[in-house]
Amino acid sequence: MSVLLRTEGVYKSYGGVQALDACTIQIDEGTVAGLIGPNGSGKTTLFNVITGYAKADAGEVYLSDRKITNSAPDKVFASGIGRTFQLTRIFPSLTVMENMLVPCRGTRAADRKRAMEQLEFVGIAGYHAALAGTLSYGQRKLLELAYVLVADPAIILLDEPAGGVNLSLVNNIADRIRELNAAGKTFLIVEHNMEFVMGLCDQVTVLDSGTVVAAGPPDIVRTDRRVLDAYLGEDIEDTDEDPDPAEGT
Amino acid sequence: MTEQAMEPGTNTTARSVLKIDGLVAGYGGGDVLRGVSLEVAEGGITCVVGPNGAGKSTLMATISGLLRPRLGSMMLDGQDLTGRSPRQILRLGVVQVPQNHSLFRDMTVRENVELGAYILSDRALTARRLAAVYDVFPQIAGWAGQKAGSLSGGQQRLVEFARALMLEPRLLLLDEPSMGLAPKILRTVFDAIRQMNAAGTTLLLVEQNARAGLRLSTHGVVMENGRVRLSGTGREVLENPEIGALYLGGAVSSG
Numbered sequence: 066m067s068v069l070l071r072t073e074g075v076y077k078s079y080g081g082v083q084a085l086d087a088c089t090i091q092i093d094e095g096t097v098a099g100l101i102g103p104n105g106s107g108k109t110t111l112f113n114v115i116t117g118y119a120k121a122d123a124g125e126v127y128l129s130d131r132k133i134t135n136s137a138p139d140k141v142f143a144s145g146i147g148r149t150f151q152l153t154r155i156f157p158s159l160t161v162m163e164n165m166l167v168p169c170r171g172t173r174a175a176d177r178k179r180a181m182e183q184l185e186f187v188g189i190a191g192y193h194a195a196l197a198g199t200l201s202y203g204q205r206k207l208l209e210l211a212y213v214l215v216a217d218p219a220i221i222l223l224d225e226p227a228g229g230v231n232l233s234l235v236n237n238i239a240d241r242i243r244e245l246n247a248a249g250k251t252f253l254i255v256e257h258n259m260e261f262v263m264g265l266c267d268q269v270t271v272l273d274s275g276t277v278v279a280a281g282p283p284d285i286v287r288t289d290r291r292v293l294d295a296y297l298g299e300d301i302e303d304t305d306e307d308p309d310p311a312e313g314t
Numbered sequence: 315m316t317e318q319a320m321e322p323g324t325n326t327t328a329r330s331v332l333k334i335d336g337l338v339a340g341y342g343g344g345d346v347l348r349g350v351s352l353e354v355a356e357g358g359i360t361c362v363v364g365p366n367g368a369g370k371s372t373l374m375a376t377i378s379g380l381l382r383p384r385l386g387s388m389m390l391d392g393q394d395l396t397g398r399s400p401r402q403i404l405r406l407g408v409v410q411v412p413q414n415h416s417l418f419r420d421m422t423v424r425e426n427v428e429l430g431a432y433i434l435s436d437r438a439l440t441a442r443r444l445a446a447v448y449d450v451f452p453q454i455a456g457w458a459g460q461k462a463g464s465l466s467g468g469q470q471r472l473v474e475f476a477r478a479l480m481l482e483p484r485l486l487l488l489d490e491p492s493m494g495l496a497p498k499i500l501r502t503v504f505d506a507i508r509q510m511n512a513a514g515t516t517l518l519l520v521e522q523n524a525r526a527g528l529r530l531s532t533h534g535v536v537m538e539n540g541r542v543r544l545s546g547t548g549r550e551v552l553e554n555p556e557i558g559a560l561y562l563g564g565a566v567s568s569g
């Protein structure tokens with residue numbers, strides 16, 4: 066199995082916060098990979114660096130051995146990395162179909178046909194003429210997925226696809242991902258819903274404070290002590306019973 | 315009703331300040347809280363932890379009246395808070411310190427603290443309360459004339475605590491007091507929480523740093539997916555191996 070996407074020693078800071086700290090991950094072609102970690106561990110920042118929405122301070126990003134570090138978002142998209150956003154970025158006052166046609170700037174019948182196929186695939190073709198702003202939150206997530214699929218990317222990055230979505234739509238999204246994966250698509254998914262991640266992903270990478278603390282199959286990762294430490298937090302009491310540390314005399 | 319919250323922890327005779335039973339609440343079409351029941355022991359520190367999306371902040375918003383519950387009851391010393399406005403709930407003595415920094419940056423520390431008493435409209439009482447608050451937090455008296463915006467994040471937290479104490483709360487709610495603070499500063503903030511508790515304040519806090527929060531607290535509650543999944547003394551919950559499974563799904567080995 067070859068590596069499709071990898072980052073090497075990526076650093077990124079915002080003000081005084083080191084959001085990514087020597088962050089090195091690799092995603093094998095054909096896998097559904099998960100990226101998890103507690104709040105503020107750097108997951109979305111890593112997505113932003115990979116897709117060109119944030120510039121790395123240091124380190125490299127490779128897509129199939131081609132260096133794409135700090136390329137502009139449209140260049141990254143064109144090179145084969147599609148992504149969705151935690152808070153969906155659709156055009157609410159365009160119709161669902163018009164949203165679909167934005168990336169290919171297409172008015173050709175072939176573009177429409179392809180767009181309609183993707184809407185059918187995610188199950189919202191019935192809303193093609195509706196304004197995107199009238200869709201439910203979960204439906205917007207499906208629209209974003211369909212929109213990304215039109216470009217036929219090699220790898221799809223999903224930022225919280227199950228967040229705020231009702232259970233039946235969550236299952237629908239998981240099924241679509243499995244189908245696409247069976248057809249050869251690679252995924253990298255940030256998600257807080259552990260059942261979703263652990264049930265869907267072949268490989269899970271865990272970030273804490275911008276660094277990878279564990280990577281492997283779900284069953285290995287979720288029994289890893291370092292992962293538990295990342296989620297439950299650092300015990301700030303150094304010693305057992307010492308609530309009143311003596312200051313230097 | 316479960317009696318799990320009434321653990322023989324620090325004080326077996328402690329009565330409950332707040333009793334929440336079967337609380338259902340949410341935004342739009344979905345329920346975030348799906349039947350939450352818990353009790354807050356008088357004189358204690360009760361800490362609610364749980365993974366992202368468990369409903370911790372929604373619970374805080376519901377108790378303080380910012381969000382109306384759809385079902386269930388919240389009894390403060392036998393009085394039902396359900397359906398009351400945030401202002402009424404504040405008057406009954408439930409004061410919340412929000413998650414994000416909430417001081418007026420261009421006003422002085424003293425002015426900010428005094429604002430905590432704005433519903434009292436009694437100058438003499440406000441002055442007495444201010445003196446009492448300075449007794450709990452002597453360090454804040456030293457910053458009184460400074461602009462709040464000039465303080466560090468940890469210092470601002472303390473001023474927010476002081477502001478909340480101006481109403482002598484029957485129950486003080488802290489929503490993620492460690493949010494955005496470095497571990498070193500966290501310790502100062504947690505010491506401040508102990509100081510308030512030692513001065514007689516009953517606290518209910520939500521904390522993302524589960525270990526530190528539970529260690530601090532007399533009672534612990536783990537929420538997951540809108541429900542209470544574990545409760546007991548802070549130490550019992552901290553040492554319960556099931557807590558890992560609630561955060562990461564599946565079974566967690568102890569190895």
